[in-house]
Amino acid sequence: MASIEFAPRQHETEQITAHVIWLTSGLGCDGDSVAMTSAVNPSLEDIITGAIPGMPKVVAHTPVLAYENGAEFMQAWYDAEAGKLDPFVLIVEGSIPNEKINGEGHWAGMGVNPSNGQPITTNEWIDRLAPKSAATVALGTCATYGGIPAMKNNPTGAMGLCDYLGWGWTSAAGLPVVNIPGCPAQPDNTTESLTVLVMALAGITPVPELDEQHRLTMHFSRTVHEGCNRAAFYEHGNFATEYGSDHRCLVKLGCKGPVVKCNVPIRGWQSGVGGCPNVGGICMACTMPGFPDKYMPFMEEDSKAKLSSTTAKFTYGPVLRYFRNTSIKTIGDKEPEWRHPRAELTSGFTPTW
Amino acid sequence: MAIAQTPPATSGVVVKEMAWDPITRIVGSLGIHTEIDFTNRKVNKCYSTSMIFRGFDIFMKGIDPRDTHFITSRICGICGDNHCTVSCLNQNMAYGVKPPKLGDYAFNLAESADYMFDHAIFNDCMCNVDFCEQMVKETNPSVLAKAENTSAPHGDIHGYKTIADIMRALNPFTGSFYLETLGVARYTREMYCLFGGRHTHPSTIMPGGCSADITHQTMTDYYVRLMRYMDYIKRTVPMHDDLYDFFYEAMPGYEQVGYRDTDIICWGAFDDPEYVDYNYTTMTDWGRRRFITPGLVFKGELITTDLVEINLAMRILLGHSYFEDWDQAETFVTQDPLGNPVDKRHPWNKQTIPKPQKRDFNDKYSWVAAPRMYDKRNDIYVATDTGGGPFARNWCTAKAGLVDLGYLKATGHSIQMVLPKSLNMPEMELEWKIPPWSNAIERDRARTYHQPISALIGLHCLEKALVEVRAGRTKSWNSFKVPDDAISCGFHEAARGVISHHMVIRDGKVANYQPYPPTPWNGNPRDKFGTPGPYEDAVQNTPIFEENGPDNFKGIDIMRAVRSFDPCLPCGVHMYTGKGRVKKVQHTPTGMC
Numbered sequence: 022m023a024s025i026e027f028a029p030r031q032h033e034t035e036q037i038t039a040h041v042i043w044l045t046s047g048l049g050c051d052g053d054s055v056a057m058t059s060a061v062n063p064s065l066e067d068i069i070t071g072a073i074p075g076m077p078k079v080v081a082h083t084p085v086l087a088y089e090n091g092a093e094f095m096q097a098w099y100d101a102e103a104g105k106l107d108p109f110v111l112i113v114e115g116s117i118p119n120e121k122i123n124g125e126g127h128w129a130g131m132g133v134n135p136s137n138g139q140p141i142t143t144n145e146w147i148d149r150l151a152p153k154s155a156a157t158v159a160l161g162t163c164a165t166y167g168g169i170p171a172m173k174n175n176p177t178g179a180m181g182l183c184d185y186l187g188w189g190w191t192s193a194a195g196l197p198v199v200n201i202p203g204c205p206a207q208p209d210n211t212t213e214s215l216t217v218l219v220m221a222l223a224g225i226t227p228v229p230e231l232d233e234q235h236r237l238t239m240h241f242s243r244t245v246h247e248g249c250n251r252a253a254f255y256e257h258g259n260f261a262t263e264y265g266s267d268h269r270c271l272v273k274l275g276c277k278g279p280v281v282k283c284n285v286p287i288r289g290w291q292s293g294v295g296g297c298p299n300v301g302g303i304c305m306a307c308t309m310p311g312f313p314d315k316y317m318p319f320m321e322e323d324s325k326a327k328l329s330s331t332t333a334k335f336t337y338g339p340v341l342r343y344f345r346n347t348s349i350k351t352i353g354d355k356e357p358e359w360r361h362p363r364a365e366l367t368s369g370f371t372p373t374w
Numbered sequence: 375m376a377i378a379q380t381p382p383a384t385s386g387v388v389v390k391e392m393a394w395d396p397i398t399r400i401v402g403s404l405g406i407h408t409e410i411d412f413t414n415r416k417v418n419k420c421y422s423t424s425m426i427f428r429g430f431d432i433f434m435k436g437i438d439p440r441d442t443h444f445i446t447s448r449i450c451g452i453c454g455d456n457h458c459t460v461s462c463l464n465q466n467m468a469y470g471v472k473p474p475k476l477g478d479y480a481f482n483l484a485e486s487a488d489y490m491f492d493h494a495i496f497n498d499c500m501c502n503v504d505f506c507e508q509m510v511k512e513t514n515p516s517v518l519a520k521a522e523n524t525s526a527p528h529g530d531i532h533g534y535k536t537i538a539d540i541m542r543a544l545n546p547f548t549g550s551f552y553l554e555t556l557g558v559a560r561y562t563r564e565m566y567c568l569f570g571g572r573h574t575h576p577s578t579i580m581p582g583g584c585s586a587d588i589t590h591q592t593m594t595d596y597y598v599r600l601m602r603y604m605d606y607i608k609r610t611v612p613m614h615d616d617l618y619d620f621f622y623e624a625m626p627g628y629e630q631v632g633y634r635d636t637d638i639i640c641w642g643a644f645d646d647p648e649y650v651d652y653n654y655t656t657m658t659d660w661g662r663r664r665f666i667t668p669g670l671v672f673k674g675e676l677i678t679t680d681l682v683e684i685n686l687a688m689r690i691l692l693g694h695s696y697f698e699d700w701d702q703a704e705t706f707v708t709q710d711p712l713g714n715p716v717d718k719r720h721p722w723n724k725q726t727i728p729k730p731q732k733r734d735f736n737d738k739y740s741w742v743a744a745p746r747m748y749d750k751r752n753d754i755y756v757a758t759d760t761g762g763g764p765f766a767r768n769w770c771t772a773k774a775g776l777v778d779l780g781y782l783k784a785t786g787h788s789i790q791m792v793l794p795k796s797l798n799m800p801e802m803e804l805e806w807k808i809p810p811w812s813n814a815i816e817r818d819r820a821r822t823y824h825q826p827i828s829a830l831i832g833l834h835c836l837e838k839a840l841v842e843v844r845a846g847r848t849k850s851w852n853s854f855k856v857p858d859d860a861i862s863c864g865f866h867e868a869a870r871g872v873i874s875h876h877m878v879i880r881d882g883k884v885a886n887y888q889p890y891p892p893t894p895w896n897g898n899p900r901d902k903f904g905t906p907g908p909y910e911d912a913v914q915n916t917p918i919f920e921e922n923g924p925d926n927f928k929g930i931d932i933m934r935a936v937r938s939f940d941p942c943l944p945c946g947v948h949m950y951t952g953k954g955r956v957k958k959v960q961h962t963p964t965g966m967c
Contacts, residue, residue: 127733
């Protein structure tokens with residue numbers, strides 16, 4: 022029985038230990054880490070307790086849940102830098118400030134440099150660790166594209182990881198930065214991506230396909246609108262006029278869903294519950310490179326979207342709605358005439374008795 | 375300054391600089407730097423530092439005020455929904471809009487679910503790891519030995535026979551209660567998402583009300599999970615009581631850990647939709663109708679429950695932060711809508727002028743400013759704390775004695791609760807009494823009692839919201855217009871304490887927006903008068919009970935003191951010098967140096 026394998030080369034791949042160095046000290050809010058604790062497909066404990074056949078042993082060094090404090094906690098950072106943790110995945114959360122513009126100060130740091138007592142900047146940690154990582158992941162829109170700390174008029178010069186490292190940068194294993202956008206990143210997207218990456222590093226699955234923005238195509242190939250349960254209302258030119266109990270399409274109230282790549286309406290927020298336009302909230306484009314500036318004010322319809330929504334409202338939309346409603350009323354909602362309590366069979370069957 | 379030399383083996387007083395930078399199991403970037411006297415087992419000095427600066431109030435200038443809740447939600451990854459909520463309360467005041475009752479109840483249902491989630495995960499997956507078997511074994515083996523032989527007084531309720539069994543249940547990723555709580559922290563966030571869309575940055579919490587499509591199904595989905603939670607907390611509260619009481623008993627004097635004067639603040643939470651109109655001029659009245667009562671407490675005395683008085687007493691000081699003063703900058707607000715004078719150092723007039731520089735603990739050492747409450751009776755600026763949230767919320771609500779929801783009643787000295795029968799547990803009565811101290815254990819205990827308090831407020835709001843839905847009143851949002859000019863404020867509670875947003879609108883755009891979440895109140899550095907911030911104060915009062923010497927010192931008592939405030943600096947504390955740097959060796963006990 023011991024020879025049975027539930028996954029290819031299971032006995033071999035389960036011997037591999039993959040470390041995850043989770044750097045949360047970018048300019049961010051730790052929201053991606055916090056959201057990750059609500060993931061169930063898989064959950065963090067599924068990953069680190071080896072509940073998935075063939076999954077390498079994963080040791081996650083995350084400040085949000087770590088048992089250790091201080092030097093004990095930081096040891097993994099120094100070990101990774103020294104090449105003692107191999108392979109390791111570096112996860113960066115938060116946007117990357119520009120430390121070249123602030124004199125002797127710092128915008129973001131973690132730990133203390135023993136030589137001068139000053140904080141070690143987040144940028145220095147990235148410089149030390151990213152080149153040694155098997156894969157580097159930018160988690161959340163701050164890390165992927167800069168996000169809110171990188172808004173116009175920001176004082177810190179914040180940017181995304183690919184802008185910092187260069188879009189052509191590759192890890193020790195030859196992988197480009199893997200971007201998992203979302204503000205925060207959808208919890209299951211985070212844990213599932215991490216699982217797939219670790220499996221790929223162990224040679225169990227192919228390296229996941231990325232699009233030109235370095236997003237996993239398995240999560241980001243469709244738009245919000247293409248997965249939204251309110252999309253048919255758009256098709257009918259039938260738009261909500263107020264937030265809340267009006268369950269029609271939210272585009273005229275500011276939803277940016279038609280032009281935003283994100284799978285939240287399909288996946289829900291957590292355990293299939295919640296989300297954005299699918300539960301009544303406008304999509305604010307939080308997964309996109311231009312977030313937030315390009316989509317503000319959030320509560321107003323995008324000027325470019327007006328043309329198509331107005332076309333839907335005044336041309337084909339009402340026509341589709343009319344014919345479909347008529348079809349439902351005259352055909353769909355009517356029972357076939359052979360279902361009746363009369364003393365005769367009219368189903369088409371010829372009785373043999 | 376530092377004299378590095380080997381201490382004499384026996385007679386010397388050993389003082390070491392030690393730092394935890396980052397502190398883990400919190401949200402955000404926090405460093406705690408200390409000077410510890412190992413001979414006399416006390417902390418001489420403590421500095422709290424945060425190394426992250428983003429500048430929200432800078433880049434929010436000039437934006438559409440309707441974007442502020444979306445933007446400010448991103449200040450914090452665990453209080454994001456609290457920011458979003460208080461921003462909407464703030465905007466409601468600015469726009470003069472009152473949501474339909476169902477919209478207000480939706481806010482309360484979302485936020486009560488947030489507290490249920492947050493207190494659960496912070497208690498038993500973060501904070502109480504400091505009390506777990508693995509930790510106590512490493513820091514205080516004699517205490518663990520005692521725990522093995524101490525039966526848990528409420529074992530028949532929660533199922534753990536000894537105190538050590540409770541500690542084992544809290545071991546990370548293996549303990550049964552730790553693992554159960556990870557699950558609880560998921561379905562309570564599902565409850566949040568039913569009204570807020572997403573946690574922690576919501577999609578449906580809006581000025582004017584809630585944009586979730588609220589139906590009978592929403593109510594059912596919430597109800598089922600709420601009753602599951604009732605079942606969970608009936609075991610949680612007695613279990614935590616057993617654990618915390620044991621620490622007092624096993625280590626006499628433990629009440630000094632994290633101790634500071636009861637200088638606490640609570641802004642109140644959960645507006646009563648029957649009374650609130652979001653108008654500043656009536657804020658005193660509707661503030662007192664909240665299901666959690668606002669309060670300002672100096673030295674254990676409840677000074678006021680009036681949100682207007684509280685608002686006017688707020689001051690932002692700088693001192694040891696990396697900012698320049700704004701005394702030369704424009705004054706936005708000279709009087710509030712009631713005609714009361716508004717100080718230059720009030721959040722309405724605060725401006726952020728960052729000045730990044732080298733960290734110097736004798737000068738500037740943190741990106742956190744120093745908020746204080748002005749005590750006009752004594753003309754002093756008091757470093758008030760939030761008690762980690764629940765301690766101040768319970769304290770002010772209990773003392774004021776204004777809340778009575780039937781199954782949740784403030785008595786003037788306590789909060790009495792009756793929890794309904796649930797799947798595995800019968801009806802249960804609980805009572806939280808105002809404790810004699812503000813310390814680490816009581817902050818933690820208050821948090822566990824705030825779990826049933828939040829659940830009962832959720833139950834009350836659910837029943838009221840059901841009345842609306844059953845009557846067909848499903849509208850949950852009202853429209854509004856953004857005025858050209860306005861000043862407004864929002865007061866609320868994040869899970870870990872006070873959260874306020876102040877806004878000035880000019881020409882229909884944001885002229886000034888000042889968010890003050892709980893951690894700036896708790897984690898701030900010394901102010902210009904030299905008054906230490908609450909973490910610093912609480913750690914400096916902490917005696918060392920840990921059995922380890924300096925060579926393998928974990929700083930567990932300091933960690934318990936700091937974590938009792940439920941820090942969320944989107945910061946952390948690690949020990950940076952490993953075994954510590956010898957600062958001074960002398961033959962008499964040292965004072966502050």
